[in-house]
Amino acid sequence: MHAFTFSLPTQIVFGPGTETETGKLIAGQGGHRVLVVYGGQSAVRSGLIAKVQASLTQAGLEQDTFGGIHPNPRLFQVREGVEKAKAMNADFILAVGGGSVIDASKAIALGVANPEADLWDFWLRKQPVEHMLPVGAVLTISAAGSETSDSAVLTRDDTMEKRGLSSQLFRPRFAVMDPELTYTLPPYQIACGVVDMMMHTLDRYFTSVTDNTLTDEIAEGVLRNAVRWGKKAVSTPNDYQAMSELMWTGSISHNDLTGLGAPKDFAPHQLGHELSAKFDCAHGASLSAMWGSWAAYCWKENPSRFAQLGVKVWGLELNGGSIQDLAQQAIMQTVDYFRALGMPTCLSELGCPIQTEEELQELARRCTFYGARTIGSFRVLGYEDILAIYRMANH
Secondary structure (H helix, E strand, O other): OOOOOOOOOOEEEEOOOHHHHHHHHHHHOOOOEEEEEEOOOHHHHOOHHHHHHHHHHHOOOEEEEEOOOOOOOEHHHHHHHHHHHHHOOOOEEEEEEOHHHHHHHHHHHHHHHOOOOOHHHHHOOOOOOOOOOOEEEEEOOOOOOOOOOOEEEEEEOOOOEEEEEEOHHHOOOEEEEOHHHHOOOOHHHHHHHHHHHHHHHHHHHOOOOOOOHHHHHHHHHHHHHHHHHHHHHHHOOOOHHHHHHHHHHHHHHOOOHHHOOOOOOOHHHHHHHHHHHHHOOOHHHHHHHHHHHHHHHHHHHOHHHHHHHHHHOOOOOOOOOOHHHHHHHHHHHHHHHHHHOOOOOOHHHHOOOOOOHHHHHHHHHHHOOOOOOOEOOOOOEOHHHHHHHHHHHOO
8 A cells, every 4th residue: 555644524424314313413513503505496395405404493503595506516606605604604504415515515615714715716726725614414416425525626607617626624524324315316317426426436546556455446346336236226216225325335436545545537527527517517427428538548558457447347357368458348348337327428429519629629728727737647638638538539
């Protein structure tokens, strides 16, 4: 194992009916005035918001709500949430939803604690993350892993820039995880979540440092579990074992355990971010649309790593072939699995129009922050590399 620092302060409260413990959990964290943040009206119609509010009332907590958070959360909404939290003098932010709601809640908590700062400056790395309100999460979508992660993604609405930001302060104080809350999700949303959790691990698994044996074993186990239960969950959303396995898999995939001791890659994430920013498509779908092209472009950097994925996750055997052949089979198996979930594997399947060369060049420029960065660590990718990958996916 190579050197690493790891801390997971998030308390996990897992199982049916655990959302009724939310008020007690917040009170235990010293919260008194809670802003409850949620997404669409499904959380209201299902009775979940009322149930959570009743739990807060029972714990003697003041509360207000802020709903309507957009998928791929937007800066303007977060700023509105900051003002609402400040107006009630909130000292705790509670996210009830999936990754977008939790990310928005983290941003609101950061904005309230830093009233003099321009919130977007944090995502531009102009301002360090040093203070924020505590955040808790009631998870309703197994996907992003934001309920235990140190990161938050935000989209600036006027320029459609989508940026991620990481800080240990972003880890929620607790995560309430009731798999039964995910029973009503549409199959497409479940499938997007399976892709997202797989990608959080794949983007750590494909790295320039590849001899952290236990980390690899954890990553491969997470991937096998996502593969095993993903199709079952899509076909049978009210299967408790499938939905509970996915819920825990999503958290493990993005709390850093699957990448300890090595730098993260996350190039497919960065490639996908530009698509979801431009076309407002589902995050998980943007990742499956790009992964095959990324893998086809980068696999020669370390064919053995792709071959190991094939053996440990997909159960492939060498059978007298070459490592290169096994690597290619592993890529095909992964892409085929995405297709089996009904997920896109190129831009046209994502629902995007075929891009002109000029549009592809603009996507690549935006992905490099107009020349300010490269992406990836498995293979470091500059503008020409990124452009080539977008071209490969443009069909």
